Amino acid sequence: MFGIYLKRELSRRKKAALVIAMGLALGIALVITVNSVSAGMNQAQDKVLKSLYGLGTDMTVTKAQSAPKAGSSQGPNFDFDAKSSSSTKQSSDRVNTQGGQTLASSLVAKVSSQKGVASAVGALTLNVTKVDGSFTQGKAKSSTSGSSSGSSQQGGPGGGTSSGSGQPQVQGGGASFNVNSYSVAGIDVTDQALGPLSTSKITSGKTFTSAQTDAKVAVVSKSYAKSKKYKVGSTFTVSGTKFTVIGIATPSSSESTTDVYLPLKQAQTLGDSKNKVTTIYVKATDSKQISAVKSTIQKNISGTTVTTSADLASTVSGSLSTASNLATSVGKWLSIAVLIAAFLVAALLTSSAVSRRVREFGTLKALGWPSRKVTRQVVGESMVNGLIGGALGIALGLAAAYTVTAISPKLTAQLGSTGGAGGGPGGQGGPGRQATASTVQIALNAPVSLTTIALAVGLAVTGGLIAGAMGGWRASRMRPADALRSVS
Structure with a gap:
């Protein structure tokens, strides 16, 4: 009886049911869209942070760069010997640590032993500036005077004069040099799950083995290998040490x-930093306790700077940061406001529909229907309207999320320095200066999770219950006499 009556009444009032369902659908669709875009923003930010940190890294430990002494020069110096030959090739490498002051390698074990730390590895970041080229020696030539009128030139200290010849002048000569600057990371080959190399995937060749702790081998990034035309088996020299390329690494994100x-040992030798590291990468046992672990490390190991993903997120600016702020603040509040408005409109429309059914409900009560049965009938109709609105809202929300993903708008993220540590983990900076900001482009996706779908269904049921409760309360107060008064 309930189902038959419910089906008949919904068929009779298709337009009213559709209006209520569409109101709920728009609110639910907006919630799905905002949640999916917000999830996409979080994924984009994670990609940016992983490019700085490393997959699985929760925090890094560094030491701020000390201020240079007055009158001291922090720039690279290159010394070349003068040779007697007319054209001599010269080459010199300048290797500097970057990313803040160096830390003792023993601190890695100390950090690893702190409460809440699952693992820790050290890395040494270097900047290599290579200058190579050649000098060409000039030749001294005397110039003769073009006039024989007895003109004279004042000579040296003796006051003598010379006629018909000028002072010797150097002609020709010069220098031509190329400058190549690149970054080097010394990594702990026995634990590559943390650190700079963990953000990349070996796409050619192979990575280091645990036995190559002091081997003269290297893995180069794909972009650098392309610019230098390196491939697996190629060799290059740094400060007189020849290294063989064993692998090409492609960044997995950003x-x-x-x-x-x-x-690491080879990098320490090149940078004259034996038993030193510039960054300690840390993974916590529980991601929810990162703040507590940070406090523990700062308390027990003085003079260090501990940077978490939350600290790095505050340095990300650009359209990604702006869009993320809009999605998490304005977007969510707007979706909540629209959803509340949709619930109220659905409730008011349901209540208005009940008021137009005075004769119907009054007659049902006169036939013996109790108030609870009338209320159940109204709530049942509202629940069906809510479920229809939920289905339409999910469809509209999925369509909006798919459109955002298909278009994939590009967002830019500018990565600034996190402080005095020379750019923070993975930061790029030359000797004696702060890290320069770099810009990363991220394609925005809008993934829709099962949790979001479940939220939409819950909202649909809630909207139906709210509308049904208000309409049912009004219907339950009707009396059989109301039906008689409505008869013309």
Whole structure:
């Protein structure tokens, strides 16, 4: 009886049911769209942060760069010997640590032993500036006077004069040099799950083995290998040490700031930093306790700077940051406001429909229907309207999310320095200066999760219950006499 009556009444009032369902659908569709776009923003930010940190890295430990002494020069110096030959090729490498002051390698074990730390590895970041080219020696030539009128030139200290010849002048000569600057990361080859190389995937060759702790081998980034025409088996020299390329690494997300990866011991030798690291990468046992672990490390290991993903997120600016703020603040509040308005409109429309059914409900009560049965009938109709609105809202929300993903608008993220640590983890900076900001482009996606679908269904049921409760309350107060008064 209930089902038959419900079907008949909904068929009689198709337009009213459709208006109520569409009101709920628009609110639910907006909630799905905002949630999916917000999830896409979070994924985009994660990609940016992973390019700085490393997959699985929760925080890094560094030490701020000390201020240079007055009158001291922090720039690279290159010394070349003068040779007697007319054309001599010269080459010199300048290797500097970057990313803040160096830390003792023993601190890696100390950090690893702190409460809440699952693992920790050290890395040494270097900047190599290579200058090579050649000098061409000039030749001294005397110039003769073009006049024989007895003109004279004042000579040296003796006051003598010379006629018909000028002072010797150097002609020709010069220098031509190329400057190549690239970044080098010394990594712990025994634990590559953390650190700079963990953000990249080996697409050619192979990565380091645990036995290559002091081997003269290297992994280079795909972009750097392309610019230098390196391939697996190629060799290059840094400060007189020849390295063999064993692998080409392609960043798995965003952009990599490292050009060359070396075993940590080799990097320490090149940078004259024996038993030193510039960054300690840390993974926590529980991602929810990152703040507590940060506090523990700062308390027990003085003089260090601990940077978490939340700290890095605050340095991300650009359209990604702006859009993320809009999605998480304005978008969510707007969707909540629209959803509340949709619930109220549905409730008012249901209540208005009940008021037009005075004769119907009054007659049903006169036939013996109790108030609870009348209320159940109204709530049942509202629940069906809510479920229809939920289905339409899910369809509209999925269509909007699919459109955003298909268009894939590009968002830019500008990565700034996190402070005095020379750009923070993976930061790019030259000797004696802060890291320069880099810009990363991220394609925005709008993934729709099962949780979002479940939320939409819950909202549809809630909207139906709210509308049904208000309409049912009004219908339950009707009396059989109301039906008689409505008869013309």
